[in-house]
Amino acid sequence: MKTPASENPAAKVPPLPAGFRIELDQDTKPLTDELWFGGSPARVLRLTAAGRAAWRELETGPVVSKAAGVLARRLTDAGFAHPIPPEPAREPDLTVVIPAHNRIGLLERCLAGLDGRHPVLVVDDDSDDAAAVAAVAAKHGAKLVRRESNGGPGAARTTALEHVDTELVAFLDSDCVPADGWADRLAAHFADPLLAAIAPRVRALAGDTWAGRYTRAAGSLDLGDRPARVAPGTRTSYVPTAALVARRAALTAVAIDGAVFDPRLRVGEDVDLVWRLHRAGHRIRYAPDVHVDHHEPETWRGLLGRRARYGTSAAPLARRHPDALAPLALHPWPTLTVGALLARRPLLAAAAFGGSVASMTRLLRRDDIPTSGVVRAMATAVEQTWLGCGRYGTQFAAPLLAALMVPGGRRRWGRRAALASLLLGPPVSAWVKRRPALDPVRYTAAAVADDVAYGAGVWAGCLIHRTTTPIRPAVVRRPLRVDPKGQR
Template identity: 35%
Template sequence: MTVPPVVLDRRTRVLQRGGVVRVLGGDPVTLVTPSPAVAALLGAGTIPTDTPAGAALARALTDRGMAHPDVRGPVDARDLGAVAVVVPVHDDADGVAALVDTLGADIARGLRVVVVDDGSAVPLAMPSVPSAPSIAPGPVRVVRHGDSRGPAAARNTGTAVAISGGAEVVVYLDADVIPRPGWLGPLLTHLDDPRVAAVAPRIVAADPGRFWVRGYETARSALDMGTEPARVRPRTRVAYVPSAALAVRPDRLPTVPGGGGEGPFDERLRVAEDVDLCWRTDDAGGLIRYEPASLVAHRHRTTVGPLLGRRAFYGRGAAPLADRHGAHVAPAVAAPWSLAVALGFWSATPVGVLVATAAAGRAWHRTRALTGDDRAAAELVARGAGASIRQLPEAVLRPYWPLTAVVLAATARSRSRLARGLRRRVVVAAAAEGLWHWWSAREPGRLPVDEPAGHVVLHRLDDLAYGVGVWRSAWDARSTRALRPELRR
C-alpha cells in the first residue's frame, strides 16, 4: 500500500525559536514539538511518508487536523470488486435510474449496487445501466421494505446485503446525487489507512445558480462542508458529514447502543442519524475525514417552501442528539474571554470596547506565553475573537430567535435609549452576520457565487426555520438540553 504524502493545513504554523521547531494548529488548536531530525521534514509544507520518520510525523499531524493526506494524483484504476454502493430510496425511481447510469463505468470495474426501496408507493423495478449495456443485471440488486422504516434502516439493510456479498467498503449515496468523474479514487485512498473508518466527499450543486434559492443553495447548502479537507470531529470546523454521500469501512464502525437496529446507523433516528454515526465513531477512536477533492453533485431544492421545510426537519434532530451526545449539540460555545469580546463589540459603547480590548489583550498575553510567538498568538486570538463575534448574532437569530422575538416584542413600544439601542443592534447584527455568511461562502480567490440581498434574506429565513425545528424537538423531548449554551474554560 502506498501512503500518500500529507500537506499542512493552511491554518497550521511552523514556529521556530531558539533552534526549537514547533507546530501550531489543528482543531482544536494544538502545539506539537517534533524532534530536530523530524522537524527538518516541515520545510516544504508537504511531508513525504516514504520513511518511518515521515510517516510518524504525518500521522501525528493528520490525527490532530494539522495536516491532511494529499490524495490528488493519477486516476485510481483499482478493481472495485470489494466495493458496494448502497442507495436508500423512497419514491424516486428516476433518481435511482440516473445514479445507476452514472455508475456504469465503475460497475464495469466490479462495483456492486444495492438499492433499498424503503416502502415506495410503487415498488421499484430493477434499474438498467444504459451507459454500459454489456453489464449483466447481477451487480445491481433491489431490496424492498414493505413499509417505510426510514433512511437509517434502509442503509442498515443495504449494508448487510453488501457485506454478505463480500463488500469491504460500502459507499452510501442518496438517490438525488450524481458522482462527478474521479470521485471514488480519493475516498478509497483514505480508506486504505487502517485507522480511517469513514470519508465523505464534497457535495455540490447539480444545477448551480446565482439568484434566490438556487444561488443560496449553490453557495451555502447544508450538505456542502466547504473547499478545505478536514478531520471530522464534534465542535470543530467540520463537526460531521452527511450520509447523502459517505464511504465507510463497516468493520471499523461502532455498534449501535441500546437496541437501535442491526448495522452502523441508529434506526430509532429519522433525522440526524448521520451526525450520530460520526460522533459515535469518533468516540470509539475511529477517524473520519472530509475530502473535497472528491465531488458528488446533489439536486438541491429550488423553491422557498421545500428549502425551509428541510431546514426545520434538520433542526428536529437537536434533542435526540443532545440526549445521546450531551454538550456536543450546544448551540453556542464560548470561552469567558471570547464572550467578553463579543459582548463588548456588539455593545458598541466605549465601556464595551474597553472590556473587549482588555479581554483580548489578556488572552494574547496568555497565548503568547504558551506559544512563545507574538504573531502566532495574535492570529489565534484574532481567530477566536472573530468566531465569537460572529457566533453571538448567529445564536440570537438561529436557535434562540424565539427568545429574541419575545424581548423585541416586549420593548417594541418603549422609547427608552436602551430599548432603541437593542432594536438597532439586532437589525445591524442580522444584516452584518448575513453579509458575512454570504462573503465567506466564496471559493478561494473568487467572489461569492450568488448575490448578497437575496442571500441575506434567505439566510435569515433559514435560521428561523432551523430554530423552529430545534424548539419543536426540545418540546417533544420535554428537555432543554439541546438549547443549553456552554461556557468553556
C-alpha cells in the same frame, strides 16, 4: 469516564502508512523551527529534534520511515495537515448502496451517473410503485432488495449491509449525481488502517429560482472546500451519508443491537453513526477534492421544511452524545468584549479586550512561544464570537430580536443597531466571503429564514424530547492548547 483513543494524545496509534504524503492545512503557521500554530481546535505544536528531522522527510516526499509516519499521524489527527494516499495497487473491493423511496426519476439519474465498475445494490424502502423501482434498477444492472415497510434511509442502509460482503461500501442517496470515479478516489484513503469512513463534498444541485440560487451558495450538506479530519468540536464535526465510503467491518463493530444506523432516527442518523465511529477510535475524513451533486428543493416551502426537519435531529443526538453537540462555544474574554460592545460600553469593551490580550500573552510566554500577532488573533476571536452570537440569536431567538428592534416612543437607535448587527452580521459577512450569484439583500433574507427554520426544528425537538442541551452554549475556558515540552 475513559478518554477514547481518538482524544488521548498518549494513546498508542499506528503511524500513517508508508507511501502517504501530507499537505499542510491553510491555517498552519510555523512560529519557529520548533513551534507550529494551527489545527482544529487551535493549538501550538512543539517539534523535538527528531520531529523536525521527520518533517524534512515529509516535506519532500512520502512517508518512508516510522518516525515520519508517527509525525504524519500526529499532524493529520490534529488538523495541521491532511493525508494524500498513494496510488492503489488494485481496484477497491466495494459495493455501491442506494436507498430509494419513490423519486423514480432521480433514481434513474443517479444510476445513470455511475461508472459500472462496482456492483450496485438498490434498497426499495417500500416505494409506492415498486414495479417502477424494479424496472429502473434492472435497466442499470443493479441488484434490488425491497423492504416491506418504510423505515427511512438509515434503516434501508442497514438492510443493505445484510446483503453486502465487500470490504468497502459506498452509500449514495438516490437524489445524488456522482462524479466519475468518486468512490474509487475516496477508497484509496483506506490504505490507512484507522480510517473508517470518508465523505466527498456534496454540492447543491438546484434550479435558477431565488431559493435555488441561495441553496447552491449555502447548501446545508455542502461542508466547503477545505479537507478535514471529522470529529466533534472541530471545524468539521460530522459528514452526511448522502455520499460516504466506509469500511464495512468498522460499521458492524459499532452497530447497536445489530443495526448500524439507529432505527429510531429518521433524521441525523448519519451524524450519530459518525460520532459512534469517532468514539470507537476510528478516523473519519472529509475530502472535498471529490464531489457529488445533490438535488435540493427549489421552493422556499421545500427548502425551509427540509431545514426544520434537520433541526429536529439535534435533541435526540444530544441525548445520545451530550458532549458532542453545542450550538455555540463561548470564550470568556471575547464574550465579555462582545457583550460590552453590544451594550455600548466602550471602556468596558476595551478593558475586556486588553484582558484577553494580556491573558493570552501570559499563556504564550509561560511556554516560551512568540507573542507576535496576539492582538490580531484576539480581534479575530472577538469577531467570531460576535458572528457566533448573532447566528445563535437568529436561530433560537429571532422573534425576540425582531420585537426589540421595533421603534418605540423613546429613541433607542443604539440598541436597535446592536441587535441588527446580531441579526444581519452573519449573513452579510457570509455574502462578502462567498460572493454568490444572488444580491446581498435577498441572500441575507434567505439566510435569516434558513436559520429561523432550523432553529424552529431544534425547539420542536427539544419540546418532544424534553431536553435543553441543543440550545445551551458551551463555555470554553482554555482558548489555546499548547503541547508540553518534549512532545513531538
